[in-house]
Amino acid sequence: MVDKAVAGGLWRRWLARVAFLAAAAAFVVPVFVAGLRGSLAILLLASISLVATAAAAWWFLSHSGVRRWLAAVVGVGAPVTVVVAYAINQLVWVAAVSVGLFGLALVTGRRALGGDGHRLVEVETAPPRHPFLIMNPRSGDGKVGKFDLAARARALGAEVVLLDGARVDVAALARDAVRRGADLLGVAGGDGTQALVAAVAAEHDVPFMVISAGTRNHFALDLGLDRDDPGTCLDALTDGVEVRVDLGRIGDRTFVNNASFGVYAAVVQSDAYRADKAGTALALLPDLLSEADGPPLRLRVGETVFDRPQAILVSNNPYTVDDIAGLGHRPRLDRGRLGIIALTVDSTADAIGLLRGRRSRSVAVLTAREVVVEAGDRVVPVGVDGEALALATPLSCRIRPGALRVRVPRHRPGVRRPSPAMDWARLRALALTVGHWRP
Numbered sequence: 001m002v003d004k005a006v007a008g009g010l011w012r013r014w015l016a017r018v019a020f021l022a023a024a025a026a027f028v029v030p031v032f033v034a035g036l037r038g039s040l041a042i043l044l045l046a047s048i049s050l051v052a053t054a055a056a057a058w059w060f061l062s063h064s065g066v067r068r069w070l071a072a073v074v075g076v077g078a079p080v081t082v083v084v085a086y087a088i089n090q091l092v093w094v095a096a097v098s099v100g101l102f103g104l105a106l107v108t109g110r111r112a113l114g115g116d117g118h119r120l121v122e123v124e125t126a127p128p129r130h131p132f133l134i135m136n137p138r139s140g141d142g143k144v145g146k147f148d149l150a151a152r153a154r155a156l157g158a159e160v161v162l163l164d165g166a167r168v169d170v171a172a173l174a175r176d177a178v179r180r181g182a183d184l185l186g187v188a189g190g191d192g193t194q195a196l197v198a199a200v201a202a203e204h205d206v207p208f209m210v211i212s213a214g215t216r217n218h219f220a221l222d223l224g225l226d227r228d229d230p231g232t233c234l235d236a237l238t239d240g241v242e243v244r245v246d247l248g249r250i251g252d253r254t255f256v257n258n259a260s261f262g263v264y265a266a267v268v269q270s271d272a273y274r275a276d277k278a279g280t281a282l283a284l285l286p287d288l289l290s291e292a293d294g295p296p297l298r299l300r301v302g303e304t305v306f307d308r309p310q311a312i313l314v315s316n317n318p319y320t321v322d323d324i325a326g327l328g329h330r331p332r333l334d335r336g337r338l339g340i341i342a343l344t345v346d347s348t349a350d351a352i353g354l355l356r357g358r359r360s361r362s363v364a365v366l367t368a369r370e371v372v373v374e375a376g377d378r379v380v381p382v383g384v385d386g387e388a389l390a391l392a393t394p395l396s397c398r399i400r401p402g403a404l405r406v407r408v409p410r411h412r413p414g415v416r417r418p419s420p421a422m423d424w425a426r427l428r429a430l431a432l433t434v435g436h437w438r439p
Contacts, residue, residue, distance in 0.1 A: 012112045016431035019109035026101035033094045045085055049078040109427050120223075120243040120334060127238055128184035128207065128407070131158040132177035134170055134197060135213070136189035138163075140230075143213040147231045149188050156237045163189075174200040182206065184237075184407060188213035188230065191257050192387035198404055199254035202247060207407040209236050216386070219256045222330045223406060224414040235409035245333040247403040248316035251395055253384060258315040259397055260383040261373055262297055262343075295380065299342050300372040306342045306364055314397045315339040318367055336401035337367040370398040 056075035060068050086092050133153050137144045144150060150160045159182070161173060174185050174197045185201045186209030187194045194210060201208035212220035212230040223243075226232045248255040299306040317330045318339030330339070342364040373380075375393040382389045 013430055013433055015108045015112035016427050019105045019112060019427060020431055022101045022108065023105035026098045026105060029094060029098055029101065033091065046082050049082045052078040112430055113427060120245065120332075122241040122243055122410075125207070125240075125242045125407070127240065129157075130182050131156075131184040131186060131209070131237055132174070132182035133158050133160045133186040133188065133209070133211070134163065134173060134193070135160055135187075135211070136163045136193060138165070139189040139193075140213045140215050140217075143230055144188055147213070147229070149211065149213060149230060149234070152231060153234055153237070156234060158186075158237060171196045171200050175204075178204045178206060184209055186211060190214040190387075191216070191219050191385040194219055195254050195256045195385045198247065198256055201405070202254070202400070202403045205405065207242055207405045209233070209240075209407050218329070219385075222333055223408055224412050225408065226413050232409060232412070235411070236407045239410050240407045241410050243406050243408060244402045245404050245406055246316055246336055247400045248314070248338065248397065249400055250314070250382070250384060250397045251391060253389075255385050256316060257385045258313055258383075259385075260311070260313050261380060262309060262311040295375040295378045297380070298374040299340070300374065301340060301366060301368050304366075306344070309342040309344045309364075311341075311343040312373060313339075313341040314371055314373075315341075316399065318365075334402065335367075336399055337369065338371060338397060338399050340364070340366050340368060340371055370396060372396050 053075050056071045056078065059071035060075060063071065083092070083095075086095050131153075135144045135150055135153075144162070150162060153160050159177070163170070170187075170193055174182075177185065178200065184207045185197050187197045188211035191214060194214075198208050210220050210223060210225060211233040212225050212227045214220075217225075217227045220227055220233070223245075248257075248259065250259045296308045297312060299309055299312055315330065315338065317333050317335050317337060319330055319341075344364075373393060373395045377393060379390050379392050382391045382395070
């Protein structure tokens with residue numbers, strides 16, 4: 001009988017080979033067909049369109065008024081022109097075949113590169129006797145009320161405090177609950193509130209419980225919880241297990257997801273952001289990208305220094321997605337490393353270079369245990385788990401490995417297996433491997 005690991009390795013090699021064949025065919029088919037028809041110029045037009053669209057996107061974000069809308073016209077018009085040209089030359093089917101083949105290459109390539117994923121180590125512990133839960137009825141468009149979370153939690157023996165809209169010190173509430181004998185702290189609310197109470201739970205080494213009643217629930221996603229039905233998170237009170245995860249720290253404040261500086265943080269800081277996120281971002285980006293707002297930043301990672309990045313994202317464990325904004329998910333929360341993404345875009349050429357994703361010279365992606373953000377001792381806007389703050393620099397961000405005990409339901413959707421970045425060099429090595437493959 002063939003060993004499963006060996007069979008899996010063989011399967012991944014063949015997937016890698018299929019990916020290369022599909023990618024090659026995606027380029028060969030249009031060249032062959034267009035060459036026969038004497039229409040190679042259309043391929044050149046498609047390449048020019050790609051560059052024009054990227055440049056137009058940069059101008060749209062970095063300018064306002066007439067120039068912004070002219071950029072929008074170019075950004076939409078360039079790909080439409082290519083489609084019309086293909087249609088006139090009766091080559092639309094060729095484009096469709098090429099796109100399909102390249103899509104097949106990406107799917108099979110990522111399947112070939114994907115590992116076995118990672119699951120947090122689960123520990124059996126007794127159910128809590130005195131759980132204390134803080135719930136925000138306004139969070140997530142009223143999920144606490146919609147799913148009747150307070151009544152359901154009380155029926156399971158939990159003490160529940162509902163935030164009434166006034167400014168409440170949730171950390172003080174949590175500390176008082178621990179003094180009164182609470183053996184579990186939990187939050188149904190946004191990630192910012194989760195972080196404040198998680199810091200108290202870590203301080204007193206009591207389990208923490210996440211109830212996915214926020215808007216985005218990034219922390220819940222990375223813990224494998226059900227974000228569509230926050231009521232399932234309450235199963236942890238009666239049939240749960242514990243996992244150990246890391247926490248991030250910026251100055252004296254804890255974060256469970258990330259701390260952001262520069263463009264994104266300044267957008268979040270705007271009073272209009274929560275009411276109109278897209279509109280606020282578009283209104284503020286031109287000044288922010290031209291550095292007209294706020295002091296220039298400097299990022300120190302060990303001996304490495306990055307001068308004047310427009311955006312910095314420091315996360316509690318790295319995001320493993322192609323998205324350079326780091327807005328995907330983290331397949332692991334226990335690596336004991338901060339994820340760092342720094343973005344510096346000074347020109348249209350840099351903006352076009354962003355098409356290369358994390359391989360762009362404008363994007364720095366690395367990991368570390370500690371980083372320092374400086375801005376000449378000035379106060380800068382910082383987004384900490386989506387909360388808008390103004391903090392004095394220099395600011396030190398560091399990781400606290402295994403600092404938090406989290407109680408989660410035994411049965412939960414689980415962390416999605418991440419789609420690995422498309423590393424063609426690594427894929428080629430896998431495709432050409434004859435012996436045993438070691439990722």
